[in-house]
Amino acid sequence: MSPLSPPTTVVSSMRMYILRGAYYFFLASGILAMGYAGFVFADSHAYQALETKKFKQAGLLSEPHILWKAKRSAKFKCPAWASRPSLSKGTPPLT
DSSP: OOTTSOOOOOOOHHHHHHHHHHHHHHHHHHHHHHHHHHHHHHHHHHHHHHHHHHHHHHHHHOOOOOOOOOOTTOOOOOGGGTTOHHHHTTSOOOO
């Protein structure tokens, strides 16, 4: 060995196999996690687009159901209000 060569460290073969196994384990876990995150991202955007489309179509197809057309000056006839002349006329009482 020459005096200028870098020092070499000897790693036991058992430790080398453990470190290599951990390396591949975390590499595979990271790749799977990134794939899952991409799937969730794409699925959420697709679901949001589908629900927005359904919401817009439902708004265009349905019309509000109007039971009757009332005028602004509609007078209510309620038996409980019959004893109060100001309420039966549809105007608020002045106090």
